[in-house]
Amino acid sequence: MPQLDYVSPLTAEEAVAALAAGGGLAKVLAGGTDLLVQLRFGRLAPGQIVDVKRVPGAIGIREEDGEFVIGAATPGTLIGEHEALGRAWPGVVEAATLIGSTQIQGRASMAGNLCNASPAADSVPALVAAGATCVIVGPAGRRTAAAETIAVAPGVTSLTPDEFILEIRLPRRPRRSADAYLRSIPRTEMDIAVVGVGVSLSLDEAGVVSHARVAMGAVGPTVIVADAAAGALIGTQVDEAALAALDAAARAACSPISDKRGTVEFRTRIAGVLARRAAIIAFARAGKR
Numbered sequence: 156m157p158q159l160d161y162v163s164p165l166t167a168e169e170a171v172a173a174l175a176a177g178g179g180l181a182k183v184l185a186g187g188t189d190l191l192v193q194l195r196f197g198r199l200a201p202g203q204i205v206d207v208k209r210v211p212g213a214i215g216i217r218e219e220d221g222e223f224v225i226g227a228a229t230p231g232t233l234i235g236e237h238e239a240l241g242r243a244w245p246g247v248v249e250a251a252t253l254i255g256s257t258q259i260q261g262r263a264s265m266a267g268n269l270c271n272a273s274p275a276a277d278s279v280p281a282l283v284a285a286g287a288t289c290v291i292v293g294p295a296g297r298r299t300a301a302a303e304t305i306a307v308a309p310g311v312t313s314l315t316p317d318e319f320i321l322e323i324r325l326p327r328r329p330r331r332s333a334d335a336y337l338r339s340i341p342r343t344e345m346d347i348a349v350v351g352v353g354v355s356l357s358l359d360e361a362g363v364v365s366h367a368r369v370a371m372g373a374v375g376p377t378v379i380v381a382d383a384a385a386g387a388l389i390g391t392q393v394d395e396a397a398l399a400a401l402d403a404a405a406r407a408a409c410s411p412i413s414d415k416r417g418t419v420e421f422r423t424r425i426a427g428v429l430a431r432r433a434a435i436i437a438f439a440r441a442g443k444r
Contacts (some may be wrong), residue, residue: 157200158258159202159203159204160202160203160204161203161204161206162203162204162205162206163206163209163347164205164206164207164209164210165209165210165248165355166210166211167210167211167292167321168213169181169187169210169332170205170207170210170292170319171292171294171318173203173205174205174315174316174317174318174319175294175317176203176317177201177202177203177205177362178191178202178363179315179316180201180202180203181201181202181204181205181316182199182203182204182205182206183205183207183215183270183319184202184205184206184207184208184228185207185208185228185264185266185267186228186262186263186264186267187229187262187267187274188254188255188259188263188267189261189267189271190204190267191270191298191433191435193196195426197291198273199439200323200400201408201418207227207228207319207321207346208228210321212224212226212230212321212322213226213227213228213229214226214228214230214233215229215233215348216229216233216237216240218239220327220338221327222244222280222324222325222326223239223240223243223244223324224309224322224323224324224325225265225322225323225324225325226321226322227264227266227321227322227323228261228262228264228265228267228321229264229265230261230262230264231251231252231254231255231259231260231261231263231265232260232261232265234248234251234252234265234322235248235251235252235333235407237323240325243325243328244285244325244328244334245333245334246284246285246333246334246335246336246353246354246355246433246437246438247278247280247281247282247285247287247325247334247336247337247401249278249281249323249335249336250278250279250280250282250336250351250353251265251268251278251281252276252280253277253336253338254268254278257414258335260279261402262293262440265278265282265319265321265323265368266289266404267304269282269289269302269306269320269323270272270306270312270314270320271303271310272305272306272307272309272310272311272312272377273309273310273347274306274309274372274373274374274376274377274378275347275348275349275351275372275373276306276348276351276372276378277336277338277351277421279336279354279370279378280336280351280352280353280371280372280378281304281321281336281353281370282293282302282317282325283301283302283303283368283378283380284334284336284351284353284355284366284368284369284370285325285326285334285353285355285368286300286301286325286326287301287323287326288300288301288323288324288326289301289302289304289316289318289320289322289323289324290321290322290323290324291318291319292318292319292320292321293315293317293318293319293377294317294388297321299324300394302323303370303377303378303380305320306377306378307377308376308377309376309377311387312402316414324381328396329357329366330444331355331357331358331359331360331441331442331444332356332358332366332440332441332444333353333355333356333437333439333440333441333444334351334353334354334355334356334437334439334440335353335354335433335434335436335437336351336353336354336433337351337352337429337433337436338350338351338352338372338429339351339425339429340381341416345348347373347416347423348371348372348373349373349385349416349417349421349422349425349428350371350374350411350422350425350426351373351429351431352370352371352372352405352429352433352435353368353369353370353371353433354367354368354369354371354388354430354434355367355368355387355435356368356435356437356438356441357435357441358438358441359443362392362442363390363391363392364389364390364391364397364438365386365389366389367383367385367388367389367434368385369384369388369401369405369430369434370381370383371408371409371430373411373422374408374409374411374423374426375409375410375411377382379408380407381404381405381430383404383407384401384404384405384408384430385406386404387400387403387404388401388403388434392438393435393438395424398431398434398435399425401430401431401434402427402430402431403417403427404426405426405427405430406423406424406427408426408427409422409423411423411426
């Protein structure tokens, strides 16, 4: 059996150095709920595990100038318990707390969910709809990238082997703004999304949608930013005509596959249904702020 080394760096610089020394065979451990399963079943055979949980800023939630900053290794349990984050970004919190069971929630992180690059990842559509950005650390220092640019194919990210995500940032929330995340699964809980949809929107003083983002998971190889679906909401009060246009645009943006979890036709139809429902929830939430 090949040797597997484990390191737990105390700084971001040490983590980058450890990843670089791994020669492309090192893997980051944030929560580990995906990584450890893949190791157990032989899907991965890294030479080194770099545990980033002790890097400053990797665990915790803070506010900076109206933004929420979530450490890359922050478990779902802490995200779900953070009242201010839940008030500002209920859809993001809903998505994060859907990852796995209660036991998994004690470890699973949104950055890990993002970097696992599964098309069905629950937190990713919500993060993309929210306009989240990632702070990435590498040999050249720090850079920022939009959440939707991280996964480039199933199981593949845009990060280089010596980079890792340190933080996820959610932008300042304007007044009369809210989001929502919904998914469809075969079972009542602890299952992989057949379709997941995140909707984030803002209203003007007249209660008309002035800004919207719609993101969909499990209907393409990576999360789909459905600009036409968002455009169907802008300038409306999310009436039936707007919802019908949203539904049609969401369906048109889909490019799913058929598998044992759902057919192309089923996934496409459900994407439109969930987009409608999430938009209604987000609109109602925004109207109360």
